[in-house]
Amino acid sequence: MASGNAIRGSRVGAGPMGEAERGDSAPRFWISYWCANGHETRPSFADDGTVTAPDFWDCPRCGFPAGQDRDTPPSPPRNEPYKTHLAYVRERRSEADGEAILAEALDKLRATGRPY
Structure with a gap:
């Protein structure tokens, strides 16, 4: 039987994962999207100049399409x-x-x- 002080699932020399070991994260930008229910979603995108943010994004809370204009969000799809x-x-x-x-x-x- 192994020692009672060992942490299960770890290995010798394992340390905390952090920025120091992974390196710097890529520059990012955030855009706000609003759905018809008023939910705000802020996904992040890489800020390397090659990525353009989409006009619409699916709301993770209700699934409706979300747009960048808070006052006139896209209408929900008609089932x-x-x-x-x-x-x-x-x-x-x-x-x-x-x-x-x-x-x-x-x-x-x-x-x-x-x-x-």
Whole structure:
């Protein structure tokens, strides 16, 4: 059995991780984004001149899109209700088209002599 003073999961010579061992962090800039619920998000971006901040950012709290203008944030996406297959068919075909297709299918079945 190992000594009771050892810290589990560490190794000899392990020290604290910090700026001294990792080096200096890259220069960064922060931009504020606001969603329709008024949440503010401030992601950071590398300040090396090659990165441009996006116009929109997803809010981590509610998931709505967030924009850089606090007074006019982007509107939340509109969710369409679930539609059944029959609802999609009714959008494409009129009642008269449906009756014609049904009559055609029944005529084919009657011509083959199979019961329906």
